[in-house]
Amino acid sequence: MSTRSPSYASTRGVSDVAKRDLLSIDDLSRADVELILDTAESFLPVLKRDIKKVPTLRGRTIINMFYESSTRTLTSFELAAKRLSADTMNIKAAGSAVDKGESLKDTILTLSAYSPDIIVMRHPQIGAGRLASRYTEASVINAGDGKYQHPSQALLDVFALRQAIGKNLEGLSVWIVGDILHSRVARSDIGAFQMLGMKVTLAGPPPLMPRDIETLGVEVEYDLSKLGEADVVYLLRMQMERMQAGANFVPSLREYAALYGMTLERLRPGQKVMHPGPINRGVEISSAVADHPDTLILEQVEAGIAVRMAILYRTIVGYDERQPGERGTA
């Protein structure tokens, strides 16, 4: 369960029902994570059928509320909900009441009047999901909140890795390379990788490395000279849209690519390469690496559907051990 902050003075609409949100990877125990991964695996056969749909969440309502542009996360959540037969609605900030100055609180109160079971929310601000959760009885799933968390990404990443390497990730070394400062993917994946026993190293230019990040129990490198020790190289996209003009985080993309770009020369045979997408070919990843057989980028996208089905399913039915399709479910 996510913890709730003490209540605000103006309490209109504040929800006190017990419910399961997924706002941060830290909301999950290792057992929860493994349950979601196992649940996702049980959904894989469904996705290989001709008719890729089960009635599991029939009659349930899921609202995807996206305050930030997104292609893969939104389509992946939407498809996951549809594969489970839930009713879905997509709301984008552009063209909605948000454009007319409606506050997050009021938008959530309004949507909650339709009694959704789950609100999947992406928002440019940290903690928006937690704030939203206070005003709705629906479970809130964070599909990315600013630079803080993107838990479904972390879960699909470890799922894709398990599919590629095997269930036991204990002791493997993963290097997360790039713009750590602005990356909710890094903040979520660090937690997920560590939970499954992996050793995490962060590498990137010093201005894009958060001060005191070592306190999360990670190693920090400012160059790739020791990249060979990594079993998994997780590349981050250069997020030009988050860079303030004049902040001088990187002098140029050319220099960034030279220092931190993943090239065939840097790739050790057997290393797996991951990237949350969208990729910038020639910047953080060369074309040759992007198309290399040891690169799991498309496997990550594919894993997204099954993992998000598992997240939606577990959010509704709970985190006990039963698998979908076993007697008494669906």
Next chain:
Amino acid sequence: MSVRVFCNARRGEDLLVRGARVVDPLAGIEKVCDVLVRKGVIAELGEGLQATAGVKTIDAVGWLLLPGFVDLHAHLRTPGREDEEDFATGSAAAAAGGFVALFAMANTDPTIDSASVLEGAAQQAAVEARVPVGFFAAVSKGLKGERLTEMHELAQAGAVGFSDDGRPLATAQLLRRALQYAKVTDRFVAVHAQDDSLTGKGVMNEDAVSAKLGFAGIPAIAESAPVAEALEVARYEGGRLHVCHVSAALSLEHLAKAKDLGLRVTAEAAPHHLTMTSDKVNSLDSRVKMNPPLRTEADRKALVAAVKSGLIDVIATDHAPHAHEEKEVPFEVAAFGTTGLETAFAALYTTTVLPGELPLSTLVERMSQTPARIADIPVPTVAKGQVANFCLVDPDSRWVVDPERLQSKAKNTAWAGETLQGRVKATVAAGRLAWEAGA
């Protein structure tokens, strides 16, 4: 040309306080005794005092009687944002917190940057405020950092000092000019030290918590570098400089050096910086968003030590009321600031005095007598012949901070839901009973 304060107390009160432990560092008293107030003036201190029939008597056995607190840094939002605070509610909050005088910052709308605006606000305070309220005047017109205000006229109107607080002073040159004119008026210039280029879009301290949460961080050097610069200007120019809300340990070395050089420099720290750290931000609760931000435990400890040694002269609340809609939004877009008047003593008593970090008498001195001296108003002291300016505190009372039950119009207290020990039971300000709990 003296500093002026304004309130609606007209008639001094008759009052007998029985059995409280009087703690007054200035008078050198720390003993249980009765205090008799006649017509608003302390008439007698002693044991077994009797009041004439009909005189209000407060049974204060087990309580503390302390010189009333003086706040050098409050935002009362009037004129302009009376929806957030006005003189009646702000002064009620002050009285409920044991304050007998407070000074409002000039970042109102309109800015307090001319004698006429100051006089208008003062007239209103004289009607509405239940404890004396004084005013800072802006250093620059409209806080724009360009044109100096007419500091002499503002000083004549009673301004306690000059500050563009809420914003850093735009340039070192502006500080220099203000210090030059401050010599003419013998008032102080209070600076909000902040380097905007280092602050950037930061919303909390830059540390392990910001690394984890992804918030843009405000580094300690965004404060310490401009503190060093301001002190250097004061060293060259002279004049009285007051450094507002010091929050970073890095700033303290610069202050220590300036004091060693004998500069006329004073500094304040806020209750939240002395009692809380950036760990609080893990809640993502916008009520713990303030500027300067909550720092690390090492910073907090260094600040408390500086208060103890006197390197930090005073504790000032930086009481910053905000409307709900400015705080009930995601952390990054929420307004900076917490209210502080009603919780200051209890928070400090709970977090610094009870664990032994700070002696009670030092806390009293930094909250009451030293700020009064800096403000150049009569120093609250419990002595015969003095105007009654004291508060009564039950040091054993534990209470949960419920924003709805506070006097401030705003509910954005960083202490919401916290259990504090030590509660102000009554406040006598300017000779009048300004607050009585449960009354």
